[in-house]
Amino acid sequence: MDYPAFLDIPALQGVAGRVRLPGSKSISNRVLLLAALSEGSTEIRGLLHSDDTRVMLDALRRLGCTVQTPDADRLCLGGLGASPPPPHTGAPVKLFLGNAGTAMRPLAAALALRGGHYELSGVARMHERPIGDLVQALQQLGCAIEYLGTPGFPPLRIRQDAAAPLALDRAIRVRGDVSSQFLTALLMALPQRAQQRELSIEVVGELISKPYIDITLALLERFGIALRRDGYRRFTILAGSRYHSPGVLQVEADASSASYFIAAGAIAASDTGQKGLKIEGVGLTSIQGDIRFIDAARAMGAKITGDAHSLQVRRGRWPLKAISLDCNHIPDAAMTLAAMALYAEGTTELTNIASWRVKETDRIAAMAAELGRLGAHCEAGEDYLRITPPGDAAHWRAASIRTYDDHRMAMCLSLAAFNPAGLPLRILEPGCVAKTFPGYFDALLGVAQTAAERIPVICIDGPTASGKGTLAAAVAARLGYHLLDSGALYRLTALSAAQHGVGPQAANEAVLAELAASLPVRFDATRVWLAGQDVSEAIRTEQIGMQASQVSQLPLVRSALVALQHGFRRLPGLVADGRDMGTVIFPQAPLKIYLTASAQCRAERRHKQLISKGISTTIADLRADLEARDARDMQRQSAPLKPAEDALLLDSSELTIDETVDRVLGWWQARQPFAH
Ligand SMILES: O=C(O)C1=C[C@@H](OP(=O)(O)O)[C@@H](O)[C@H](O)C1
Numbered sequence: 001m002d003y004p005a006f007l008d009i010p011a012l013q014g015v016a017g018r019v020r021l022p023g024s025k026s027i028s029n030r031v032l033l034l035a036a037l038s039e040g041s042t043e044i045r046g047l048l049h050s051d052d053t054r055v056m057l058d059a060l061r062r063l064g065c066t067v068q069t070p071d072a073d074r075l076c077l078g079g080l081g082a083s084p085p086p087p088h089t090g091a092p093v094k095l096f097l098g099n100a101g102t103a104m105r106p107l108a109a110a111l112a113l114r115g116g117h118y119e120l121s122g123v124a125r126m127h128e129r130p131i132g133d134l135v136q137a138l139q140q141l142g143c144a145i146e147y148l149g150t151p152g153f154p155p156l157r158i159r160q161d162a163a164a165p166l167a168l169d170r171a172i173r174v175r176g177d178v179s180s181q182f183l184t185a186l187l188m189a190l191p192q193r194a195q196q197r198e199l200s201i202e203v204v205g206e207l208i209s210k211p212y213i214d215i216t217l218a219l220l221e222r223f224g225i226a227l228r229r230d231g232y233r234r235f236t237i238l239a240g241s242r243y244h245s246p247g248v249l250q251v252e253a254d255a256s257s258a259s260y261f262i263a264a265g266a267i268a269a270s271d272t273g274q275k276g277l278k279i280e281g282v283g284l285t286s287i288q289g290d291i292r293f294i295d296a297a298r299a300m301g302a303k304i305t306g307d308a309h310s311l312q313v314r315r316g317r318w319p320l321k322a323i324s325l326d327c328n329h330i331p332d333a334a335m336t337l338a339a340m341a342l343y344a345e346g347t348t349e350l351t352n353i354a355s356w357r358v359k360e361t362d363r364i365a366a367m368a369a370e371l372g373r374l375g376a377h378c379e380a381g382e383d384y385l386r387i388t389p390p391g392d393a394a395h396w397r398a399a400s401i402r403t404y405d406d407h408r409m410a411m412c413l414s415l416a417a418f419n420p421a422g423l424p425l426r427i428l429e430p431g432c433v434a435k436t437f438p439g440y441f442d443a444l445l446g447v448a449q450t451a452a453e454r455i456p457v458i459c460i461d462g463p464t465a466s467g468k469g470t471l472a473a474a475v476a477a478r479l480g481y482h483l484l485d486s487g488a489l490y491r492l493t494a495l496s497a498a499q500h501g502v503g504p505q506a507a508n509e510a511v512l513a514e515l516a517a518s519l520p521v522r523f524d525a526t527r528v529w530l531a532g533q534d535v536s537e538a539i540r541t542e543q544i545g546m547q548a549s550q551v552s553q554l555p556l557v558r559s560a561l562v563a564l565q566h567g568f569r570r571l572p573g574l575v576a577d578g579r580d581m582g583t584v585i586f587p588q589a590p591l592k593i594y595l596t597a598s599a600q601c602r603a604e605r606r607h608k609q610l611i612s613k614g615i616s617t618t619i620a621d622l623r624a625d626l627e628a629r630d631a632r633d634m635q636r637q638s639a640p641l642k643p644a645e646d647a648l649l650l651d652s653s654e655l656t657i658d659e660t661v662d663r664v665l666g667w668w669q670a671r672q673p674f675a676h
């Protein structure tokens with residue numbers, strides 16, 4: 001998924017409909033590793049496809065696992081089972097684990113206990129995220145594991161002789177007050193060495209994020225590993241333990257990802273009687289601890305119902321009620337409470353969240369800074385955050401939100417788009433959501449509602465071959481906006497007419513208008529589809545171009561296409577390319593460009609294009625055609641080609657494409673309210 005450098009979200013009002021969430025990160029990466037350690041193949045359904053699972057899968061492939069994907073929902077992983085580990089004397093197997101804590105920590109333990117020569121590294125931030133407590137526990141056992149950079153942090157080298165004896169006769173002690181992932185890592189890795197004897201782990205100090213240990217235990221059980229435990233203090237893996245694939249395993253949708261939609265349902269206005277938002281894939285009986293976010297959301301005012309596989313959320317109490325909550329059990333979803341606090345009456349206090357400081361970024365500092373940018377007042381302590389929302393609508397600010405390469409910062413702060421001041425919101429580097437939820441913004445904007453006039457439209461009109469199409473596509477890509485190639489609609493009407501055996505002449509106006517009104521059209525970034533067929537090339541022939549020009553003269557056809565064109569005005573915004581976008585279709589658009597270039601220049605560009613396609617023609621002929629077409633477009637009765645009164649004229653004769661794009665983006669930026 002290509003993300004722009006920033007995403008501007010217009011002020012949102014409601015949410016409605018249903019959203020199906022991607023798989024749980026925590027379950028996905030645990031299941032992948034357990035399947036890898038098992039004999040035979042495991043069919044995983046509903047696996048999360050994101051940066052964190054991609055690095056895990058890449059690593060497992062390098063370790064020798066086979067991966068097959070019979071369809072989009074199923075992945076079959078062939079495990080390593082009893083196959084021998086690589087020799088510790090050979091070249092290291094280098095594994096890059098991005099910023100995935102659920103890959104780095106468990107793989108470090110699993111490989112140290114398996115034996116072999118490995119180097120584990122990640123992105124720069126991963127090299128600042130602690131792993132010392134886990135490494136110490138492994139070293140205690142006699143594993144040869146060392147730091148390649150700063151002591152206590154990745155990157156790591158593991159050089160372990162699989163045959164060397166380990167000190168397994170006493171309990172392995174591990175601290176759990178920095179991250180529960182260290183204990184999870186040991187729990188998942190140790191069964192490799194529990195064939196002959198039972199193995200115990202003792203947790204030193206207070207364990208944080210306990211519900212993540214419950215996920216680990218639940219999945220170990222699915223893979224046949226039996227344990228004895230004393231609360232969260234001591235865990236004993238029984239002798240004779242062996243990973244046994246369950247065959248097929250369904251991954252629940254991610255409960256942390258659900259928190260953004262639960263919050264949206266609680267915040268967004270919905271008409272009385274409306275059911276609000278349905279969240280599918282995860283339900284009230286989830287094995288993920290973050291499902292307990294619903295208790296906190298309810299305490300703030302959300303109305304939540306549900307069953308085993310889905311949740312239904314709507315606004316209840318309004319404004320929301322501030323809460324004071326120990327969030328240690330829901331470290332990830334608790335960030336969403338910070339965003340909900342923007343809409344609460346009073347000061348919300350989130351405590352026992354020291355682990356926020358060592359995650360994708362220092363989340364306490366980052367959250368305080370960005371909520372402050374929106375107009376809230378925050379007090380950040382070593383392990384707490386207090387949030388007092390903007391006093392009233394007048395105190396909200398149009399903010400440009402930094403995301404610190406932290407997916408949760410981007411997802412949480414997007415909820416500020418529901419602000420009561422009706423201000424748009426800018427999210428910088430929105431692509432960071434790819435860590436756990438690549439399609440997040442599409443999902444949010446797919447269920448969000450706002451008044452059509454709040455959705456910005458940039459109109460790019462101009463004569464034939466002026467470069468409108470290229471400019472519009474580039475501007476849309478840079479802004480993450482939808483694209484309407486209105487000229488293509490006329491071409492599509494002409495093509496559809498030809499397919500139905502209807503000529504483009506005025507006598508057929510009524511039939512042509514009927515065809516136009518129900519065009520089954522879909523655009524994506526580079527292709528055009530008509531009734532599921534890729535017609536990108538078919539509509540570009542000179543013949544269809546001439547017929548398109550003819551049908552575009554017919555008033556009934558033009559009006560049939562108006563509603564279709566208005567339908568393209570969808571969140572977060574639209575770039576509309578055509579001849580009457582600014583004058584007729586979107587007269588209220590906040591930016592209108594009239595793009596021209598001299599006839600000679602346009603003829604030369606078109607000539608170059610045609611030559612590159614192997615079509616021979618002369619510049620003089622093309623110029624004559626262009627001028628004839630201009631005259632026809634400018635003189636037609638209905639919506640003649642002319643600049644809108646408030647359009648900015650842009651002559652691209654002397655400009656490169658990049659310069660033209662930058663000019664338009666510069667004009668657009670100048671009209672945005674975001675403070676820097
Ligand atoms: O085990 C897991 O899947 C996770 C444990 C938690 O980390 P900590 O135990 O470091 O709090 C959580 O924040 C992380 O996103 C996923």
Ligand SMILES: C=C(OP(=O)(O)O)C(=O)O
Nearest residue numbers: 099100101102332359360
């Ligand atoms: C802390 C997180 O990730 P990780 O699994 O990398 O620790 C998170 O997803 O919020």
